[in-house]
C-alpha cells in the first residue's frame with residue numbers, strides 16, 4: 172500500500188492549487204458568479220492552456236492519460252476555491268460519456284475540443300420526476316427519417332446554460348423506469364425546438380431546465396448503441412461522483428480551516444472560544460468527518476476508472492453517502508461555530524456551506540446511495 | 552393525571568379556530584405556507600386584525616390591552632395560528648420591549664409606548680448584539696454619556712433583525728465604563744430617526760435582507776428614554792431574555808411545517824411512488840414527528856408547572872435547544888423531498904406576488920434557502936451552546 176503521490180501527481184496538484192489561489196480569491200468568485208456566463212472564461216482558458224482540461228483523456232488526443240487519482244487532485248483544488256467552471260460536467264462526466272460511447276467520427280471531432288477546453292459539454296439526465304434515478308426517463312426519442320425526434324423535459328442541467336453540446340437521455344423504447352430502451356443524444360442547445368430556462372443555483376453556479384419540443388437531430392447525434400445507454404450512464408456517473416467527492420473534500424477542508432482559525436481568534440467571555448471544550452470536541456468531530464470523507468474520496472478515485480462491477484458500484488455509493496453526510500455535518504457545524512458571521516453572504520464560509528449541502532442534490536443524496544449500497548452489500 | 556386539554560381549553564381552541572377561519576386573510580396565509588417573505592404591510596394588516604380582536608398582546612395586563620390567558624392558552628393560540636398559516640408576530644415590540652416597559656418603565660413610558668405598539672405606530676427592533684459582544688452580551692461597548700438631559704450614544708449594534716422597518720430600537724448601552732461587566736449597563740429607547748444613526752443591511756447566506764448593522768454617531772437621546780435605573784439595565788435585559796426564550800421552541804410552527812412536509816412528500820415522486828411511501832424517507836419523517844410529540848409534551852408539562860405559579864426558568868432552555876433542532880431537522884427533510892430542485896435559486900419566484908411560470912412546484916423555490924436561513928435558530932436568542940451552559944449550571948448545578 173502506498174498513499175504517496177508520484178512526482179507527476181504532486182506537480183499536477185501544485186499547478187491546480189496555484190492556479191486556483193491566484194485566480195479565485197473570494198471577491199473574484201462572487202463577481203464571476205454574478206456575471207452572465209456564471210464563471211470565468213479566463214480561468215477556464217487557463218485550465219485549458221495548462222492541460223488541466225485534458226487530464227483524463229488519452230495521450231493520443233493531447234491528453235494526460237490521468238485516472239481517478241489525477242482528477243481527484245484537480246477537483247480537490249477546484250473545490251477549495253469554490254470554483255464555478257463546469258470542469259466536472261464537461262471534462263469528467265460529458266467527456267467520459269463521449270469517450271466511452273462515441274463512435275470514431277464523434278470522438279475524432281469532439282474529444283480533442285473537450286480536452287482542450289474549447290468545447291464544453293453538459294449532461295442532462297435528471298427529469299422532474301426522476302429523483303436521481305437514471306433509469307426514470309420519460310423524454311422520448313422517435314426514429315424518423317435520417318435521425319430522431321426528441322421531446323421531453325430535462326431538470327437542473329448544471330452548466331447547461333453555457334455548454335456547446337448537451338448529452339441528453341431519452342427513451343427510444345419501453346416504459347418509464349425500464350432499464351432498457353434508454354438512448355443518449357448529443358444535442359445542440361441552439362437547435363430548433365430546444366429551449367432553456369436558465370437560473371443561478373443556490374451554491375453560486377448556473378444551470379437550466381431543458382425543454383425539448385420535437386427537436387430534430389441527425390442519426391449522428393446518437394451516442395452509443397440505441398436503447399442500451401444505462402450501463403454507461405451509471406458508470407460515468409460513478410466517475411462524476413468520485414470527482415464530486417473530491418470537490419466536496421476541498422471545500423470541506425477549507426471550511427474546517429476557516430472554522431479552526433475562527434475558534435482561535437474569536438474572543439467571548441475574555442477567551443478565544445476555542446478554549447471551550449464543547450467547541451473543541453465539535454471541531455474534532457468536523458475534522459473526523461473530514462478524515463472519513465478523505466478516505467472515501469481516495470477509495471472512490473482509485474476505483475472510478477476501474478472495471479464496471481458490483482464492487483465498484485458499492486464503493487461509489489459508499490463514498491457518496493459518507494461524503495454527503497460529512498459535507499452536511501461540516502457545513503452545519505461550521506456555521507454554528509461561527510455564530511452570526513457564518514450566516515452572512517459576505518463571508519466565504521457561508522458559500523462553502525451551501526456548496527457542501529448541495530452535494531446531496533446532485534447525483535443522488537445520502538438516502539439514495541444508502542439504498543444503493545444496501546442492495547449491493549455483501550451478506551456473507 | 553390527564554394529558555388532554557380541559558373542556559375550557561378545548562372551547563378556547565374552537566374560538567381561536569373560528570376566528571382564524573373568518574379573519575385570517577387568505578393571501579397572507581398562502582404566503583406563509585409557501586415560505587414567501589412577508590412585507591411590512593402584511594405584518595401590519597394582520598396585526599390590526601388581532602388588535603381589533605384584543606389578541607395581539609396576550610401577555611399584557613388586561614387594562615393595557617392584554618388578555619387573561621395563561622401559558623396553556625397562549626400555547627394553544629400559537630399553535631392554531633401556525634396551523635392556519637398566520638404570520639409569526641414580530642416580537643420586538645409586543646413581546647420584548649413591552650414587558651420590560653410594563654415591569655420597569657415609568658407610567659409616562661407605559662402610557663406613551665404601549666398604545667403605539669398596538670396601533671402599529673412604532674415598529675421596534677432589538678439592539679443587544681455588537682460585533683464583539685454576541686454570546687458574551689455583557690462585554691458590550693456602545694457608550695452612552697450623560698450630557699444635561701440627554702445621553703450621547705456612540706457605538707455599533709449588529710444583527711438587528713428587521714431594523715430596516717423599525718422606527719424605534721431598544722438598546723443596551725454602557726453608562727459606566729468603570730463598573731464590572733454586568734453593572735454599568737443601561738436600557739435605552741432610541742428613536743431611529745435621530746441624527747447620527749445609520750443602518751446598513753447585512754445579507755444572509757440565503758440572499759435575504761433580514762438583519763442589519765446599526766451605527767450610532769453622537770446620537771442624542773433624551774434622559775426620559777431610560778427604562779429602569781441608570782446602570783441597572785442588565786436586570787431589564789435578563790427579564791427580556793426569559794420572555795424571549797419561552798417562545799423559541801416554535802412547536803406550533805414545527806407542526807405546521809411538518810404537515811407541509813408530509814403534503815409535499817405525497818406529491819413528489821421517487822421511482823414512481825410518492826416520497827412519503829419510500830420506507831427510508833418515511834422513517835425519517837416518523838422520527839422527527841415522534842421528537843416533536845415529545846417536545847410538545849415537555850412544553851405542556853413545563854407550562855402547566857408555570858401555570859401553578861412557577862415561572863419557566865432554565866427549563867425553557869431545554870425547550871429552545873430541542874425545539875430548534877427539530878425545526879432544523881424538518882427543513883432538512885423538506886429540502887430532500889424536492890431532490891435536484893433544491894439547487895435552482897429562483898429569486899423571482901420567492902418574491903411576493905410572483906405569478907409567472909413556475910420552474911417546479913409553488914412550494915419548491917424557497918425550501919433550500921429556508922433550510923439555510925433556519926440555521927439561525929440555533930444561533931440567536933442565546934445560542935444552543937449557551938442554553939446548554941445554562942441548563943448545566945442552573946438545573947444540574949455542574
Ligand SMILES: Cc1cc2nc3c(=O)[nH]c(=O)nc-3n(C[C@H](O)[C@H](O)[C@H](O)COP(=O)(O)OP(=O)(O)OC[C@H]3O[C@@H](n4cnc5c(N)ncnc54)[C@H](O)[C@@H]3O)c2cc1C
Pocket residue numbers: 437439440444447449450507508509510511512514676677678679680682684685686687709710711712713762927930931932933934935936937940
Ligand atoms: C439571523 C439572526 C438574527 C439576529 N437578530 C438579532 C436581533 O434582532 N438583535 C440582537 O441584538 N441580536 C440578534 N442576533 C444576534 C444573536 O443573538 C447572536 O448572533 C448570538 O448571541 C451569538 O453571538 P455571535 O454571533 O457573536 O456568536 P459568538 O458569541 O461569537 O459565538 C460563536 C460560537 O461560539 C459558541 N460559544 C460562545 N460562547 C460559548 C461558551 N461560553 N460555551 C460554549 N460555546 C460558546 C457559540 O454558541 C457559537 O457557536 C441575531 C443573529 C442572527 C444570526
